[in-house]
Amino acid sequence: MKQYKVRDHAVERAIERFGWKRTGADNRLIQLMQQAAYQGETNSRAGQAKVFDNVSKRIRLIVKDNEIVTVYAMPSVLDTVPKEILDAIRKKAATLSRKYTKELRQVVRQLAITNVAIAEKELAKLRVNNPKTKAFIDAKLTELTDMRDKLTARQSELTEQLAELAKHQ
Structure with missing residues (x-):
């Protein structure tokens, strides 16, 4: 099981976008990351980052150097x-x-x-x-x-x- 760190920015975005409580949000993100599938790489202001999707929860995680940078709701097919x-x-x-x-x-x-x-x-x-x-x-x-x-x-x-x-x- 790979260990991930969670940036404060990712916790803030999870609270803002998914309505989670601050307590346990970082652990929840790490748990989601363990079940996420690799989708590719993306270029951002901070450089290259990897994109992972947790399809069951419909959450996209952006990871750089084993650190969860931010999270998004996965775009809907519809x-x-x-x-x-x-x-x-x-x-x-x-x-x-x-x-x-x-x-x-x-x-x-x-x-x-x-x-x-x-x-x-x-x-x-x-x-x-x-x-x-x-x-x-x-x-x-x-x-x-x-x-x-x-x-x-x-x-x-x-x-x-x-x-x-x-x-x-």
Whole structure:
């Protein structure tokens, strides 16, 4: 584990940019540095410095001679995308969300109808005594339970797709 020193400037920037408390900020920066990935070098007023990114915390650290000089919030990928494209993505996501929600309501409705039909067939099976009629009802019950399983699977798929779309809206 490599040892790093932290300049006061880096602590001040961390407090200012990330809202951290002064106590423990230097240790926190050292911890972030241990998990950071090397990105390259940059020229600054003080000369050559190395750039490290901690992707999980979205923090960029500038290091010179094993000393953390300053810290920044990593630039967002969305900052480079034109506003028109982001609006188009949001619009498409909203359209897909409406479509999936509508289909989900239909699937839930069909699932409820299928469950009622299964209950009716179970009740009809209890009422009859003829083995041929019971076999016929069993065949229908098998058909209905297969349909219910398919509808339940589709309901799960749609719920997952809606959750994924919710991230983009």
